[in-house]
Amino acid sequence: MAAPHAEEPSATIEQAPTEPLAIVTKDGRRAFKVEVMRNDAQRAKGLMYRRTMAADHGMLFDFERPLPVNMWMKNTYLPLDMVFIRSDGSIARIAADTEPLSTQIIPSGEPVLSVLELNAGTAAKLGIRAGDRVEHPLFRR
Numbered sequence: 001m002a003a004p005h006a007e008e009p010s011a012t013i014e015q016a017p018t019e020p021l022a023i024v025t026k027d028g029r030r031a032f033k034v035e036v037m038r039n040d041a042q043r044a045k046g047l048m049y050r051r052t053m054a055a056d057h058g059m060l061f062d063f064e065r066p067l068p069v070n071m072w073m074k075n076t077y078l079p080l081d082m083v084f085i086r087s088d089g090s091i092a093r094i095a096a097d098t099e100p101l102s103t104q105i106i107p108s109g110e111p112v113l114s115v116l117e118l119n120a121g122t123a124a125k126l127g128i129r130a131g132d133r134v135e136h137p138l139f140r141r
Helices: 040-045 122-126
Strands: 018-025 028-037 057-071 080-085 091-095 106-119 133-135
Touching: 018 057, 028 040, 040 057, 080 122, 091 106, 106 122
Parallel strands: 028 057
Antiparallel strands: 018 028, 018 133, 057 106, 080 091, 080 106
């Protein structure tokens, strides 16, 4: 059994309020409830230290303007699918089944406005692919 990380908070991790988000795939519309990280402090913390996330939930990172993004899984215990989203709401790429607690860099591959984190395996299970469209007010600016 691994020793707890020194920086791991002992308090219960609070979930932010959720907003509806949908992904339109060739097989239909997939609905989620997402927490939206809109500032540097929120984006830096993300899903760190969380041990569970409901199947229909996710976390949406708003980078405020399109730019190349590098993500990582430091202090993140949940394996995730990272969905990199362009400013028009189209999916640029998906990094599937990312490795928990890794400091390996996961690049967007191109400028993106946002990253959606879902439980690992969700994209494959629901048929979510690059080119699909994400519906959320963030992509109407």
